[in-house]
Amino acid sequence: MGIAILFFVFAVLLMLGVPVAFALAAAALATLLYLDLPSIVLVQQVSAGIGSASLIAIPLFIFAGEIMMRGGISERLISLASSLVGRMRGGLGQVSVLSSLFFGGVSGSAIADVSAVGGTMIPQMVKRGYDRDFAVNVSITAALVALLVPPSHNLILFTAAAGGGLSIADLFAAGIAPALLMTVALMLTGYLVARRRGYGVEIFPGWRAVLVRLVSALPGLGLVALIFVGIRMGIFTAVESAAVAVVYALLVTIVLYRQLRLAEFRATIVHAARSTGVILFVIATASVFGWLLAYLQVPSAAVDFLQSFAHSKLAVLLMIILVLLLLGTFMDLAPLILICTPIFLPVARAYGIDPIHFGLVLVLAGGLGLVTPPVGSVLFIGTAIGKISVVESMRSIWPFWIAGLVVLLIVALFPGLSLWLPGVLRAG
Numbered sequence: 001m002g003i004a005i006l007f008f009v010f011a012v013l014l015m016l017g018v019p020v021a022f023a024l025a026a027a028a029l030a031t032l033l034y035l036d037l038p039s040i041v042l043v044q045q046v047s048a049g050i051g052s053a054s055l056i057a058i059p060l061f062i063f064a065g066e067i068m069m070r071g072g073i074s075e076r077l078i079s080l081a082s083s084l085v086g087r088m089r090g091g092l093g094q095v096s097v098l099s100s101l102f103f104g105g106v107s108g109s110a111i112a113d114v115s116a117v118g119g120t121m122i123p124q125m126v127k128r129g130y131d132r133d134f135a136v137n138v139s140i141t142a143a144l145v146a147l148l149v150p151p152s153h154n155l156i157l158f159t160a161a162a163g164g165g166l167s168i169a170d171l172f173a174a175g176i177a178p179a180l181l182m183t184v185a186l187m188l189t190g191y192l193v194a195r196r197r198g199y200g201v202e203i204f205p206g207w208r209a210v211l212v213r214l215v216s217a218l219p220g221l222g223l224v225a226l227i228f229v230g231i232r233m234g235i236f237t238a239v240e241s242a243a244v245a246v247v248y249a250l251l252v253t254i255v256l257y258r259q260l261r262l263a264e265f266r267a268t269i270v271h272a273a274r275s276t277g278v279i280l281f282v283i284a285t286a287s288v289f290g291w292l293l294a295y296l297q298v299p300s301a302a303v304d305f306l307q308s309f310a311h312s313k314l315a316v317l318l319m320i321i322l323v324l325l326l327l328g329t330f331m332d333l334a335p336l337i338l339i340c341t342p343i344f345l346p347v348a349r350a351y352g353i354d355p356i357h358f359g360l361v362l363v364l365a366g367g368l369g370l371v372t373p374p375v376g377s378v379l380f381i382g383t384a385i386g387k388i389s390v391v392e393s394m395r396s397i398w399p400f401w402i403a404g405l406v407v408l409l410i411v412a413l414f415p416g417l418s419l420w421l422p423g424v425l426r427a428g
Helices: 002-015 020-034 040-049 053-070 073-085 091-107 110-127 132-147 153-161 168-174 176-197 207-232 238-256 262-295 298-309 313-328 333-350 355-371 377-386 390-396 398-413 416-427
Strands: none
Touching: 002 020, 002 262, 020 040, 020 262, 020 333, 040 262, 053 073, 053 091, 053 110, 053 153, 053 207, 053 238, 053 262, 073 091, 073 110, 073 207, 091 110, 091 132, 091 176, 091 207, 110 132, 110 377, 132 176, 132 355, 132 377, 132 390, 132 398, 153 168, 153 262, 153 333, 153 355, 168 176, 168 207, 168 355, 168 416, 176 398, 176 416, 207 238, 262 298, 262 333, 298 333, 313 333, 313 355, 313 398, 333 355, 355 377, 355 398, 355 416, 377 390, 398 416
């Protein structure tokens, strides 16, 4: 009955439009009262939920991403992407996808990605004669690449939800090949849709211009290498790398590019603080929910339930993916990771699924929910920028969504795709 109350109250409040963090806290409180546990447990677990030192990396990476976005990095990355792939069919759509790959390595956030790249590319595409739905759909699905490349906030969150013991360096390395595969899949889809709609190409600026734009964008791209190589080589931890990223971002945008003025810096601090507050509040309330799941022995029950009729690793993984896709339609990615990791990670381990591989599958499956109504935050930001309704976007997003689903299934069915690079780096 305690499990039923926990999930029932949470589901009802979500359907009523209550914010996720408050729904999590209310469901946890109702369950605590039913179980006759002291309500002080709620406060204790909220405090413990954000007491992990590893979570300090999240606000620091958010701050670094905001600095780079407002300090001129996004424009330079878009300019570089335009010179590389603009001459392909549907050129600006291809530019949007490649720019998202570049900027994802700076921001680590799909929301920041669609805000920065989509905020620039969607109006440009509309101005050049692209349909609004195409401009929005290619931009919001391209933002999902940011979930997989360093310094992905969600991969850091997965390591915290997994209870420690997982290498964030291995997770960052494992996400690179799937991120490249997602980029190629979305660019191919954009090409096919653009060809069917008769979109044109951009003028190739010449290799000299490509070289100039590459040199201009290298300091921004260097942040990705700094984070990844530093963590991989053991020079600093994820938290230390986040602090280094902030200092590096300030040096690049203030000293080198000279674009981060005092007014923009103030706005950066305010926006980063707001984003951090929202994310950490969700993490705090989700930790109470997760504690109750463990107290009620939901993970072991899930293992027993699946073992009763699923007898292969593949069947279990596909069932978990189906559940994650359904949950992702009405739950944001951060609470999805925090709630589902304690439930499904023990199941994955029981069937011999590598935790690093499972983490990428979970983040990617939950990420598809970010572009799916009714709670898709990336979808709503993209449609607001493109000035179209969610319904208009949904009518034509399916080729891009299916491309993302295909990538998810490839990553799930072929674990070597994501695990080979961490293995090579460990061996080296």
